[in-house]
């Protein structure tokens with residue numbers, strides 16, 4: 001009955017654990033949730049107020065499919081000043097979240113049988129999105145020892161005449177890697193040399209630690225800019241996950257293809273959300289400075305706790321985003337078993353690594369309060385000692 005496309009898509013494998021955790025919370029159990037995929041702070045009030053004002057002034061009708069001019073102008077100016085990318089509004093398509101932007105880009109770039117290079121660990125939706133377009137996800141292995149990073153040499157080994165795109169995510173979910181300027185330049189050279197398109201998912205741009213700079217891969221050359229679709233959004237930077245607002249910047253041919261696709265699928269992103277998005281850009285470096293400080297303190301705390309159980313759990317210190325990807329191979333459990341038992345026996349919910357392409361890892365999210373983090377780390381440590 002179902003289409004081949006629909007049958008090929010995997011359900012979200014992490015949902016089961018999350019559902020169990022939620023059920024336990026409802027039953028009144030004291031679950032520590034390390035599963036969050038969204039910031040734990042409230043959407044800032046200047047953003048909420050702009051959304052409310054939009055409703056009250058009647059800004060509640062269709063807008064242009066690709067976004068209101070005011071928001072596109074604000075995005076153009078952001079990309080220019082913060083990312084060194086010079087675009088015009090015709091290059092910008094606003095969508096219902098960065099996920100939507102990535103989905104649409106893959107739909108307009110990939111034909112049946114085309115291949116997408118996806119570094120492992122990957123954000124769970126990338127391979128599924130590629131499959132939905134009829135494409136083939138080509139998973140590119142990395143290692144904790146090499147900081148979970150790919151380079152041209154590794155990528156070249158997976159190159160075929162069918163290779164069409166590379167999906168990069170820096171800072172990354174789930175492992176928090178942040179590619180440096182020279183590493184990105186080498187990858188840009190690889191893309192230009194082999195004419196590979198790059199989807200650069202920069203959603204965690206603002207959540208970056210130790211003063212490391214975020215670099216947009218499209219900024220290296222005109223040739224690379226032509227091949228790159230830069231994707232960003234409001235969910236993680238401004239804690240606006242439920243508002244559904246993201247955008248992409250690309251060559252006009254790609255941008256208009258995405259716009260056509262949106263014309264016949266979602267139409268415009270929500271009108272009131274777009275107004276809220278315009279207001280978000282009024283928040284400056286001070287706002288992000290506070291967020292980074294808070295997340296960095298939590299990261300430092302968790303890593304200090306993990307250092308005490310080094311013989312049981314390995315990790316690479318994340319440089320961005322709000323997750324720590326932990327190597328659990330020494331526990332001899334696969335990631336689902338680990339997550340399930342930890343939840344049942346110690347009431348700590350985290351996300352198994354298998355859906356991210358790594359069955360001997362689990363993901364701890366630190367988008368939760370320091371108190372919860374302390375409690376959760378105590379329980380994990382206790383549990384690992386008890387299991388000996």
Ligand SMILES: *Cc1c(COP(=O)(O)O)cnc(C)c1O
Nearest residue numbers: 097098099123173203233235246
């Ligand atoms: C959260 C997330 C997104 C999606 O963000 P939305 O704008 O809410 O759609 C995209 N990529 C990665 C890696 C994410 O973690």
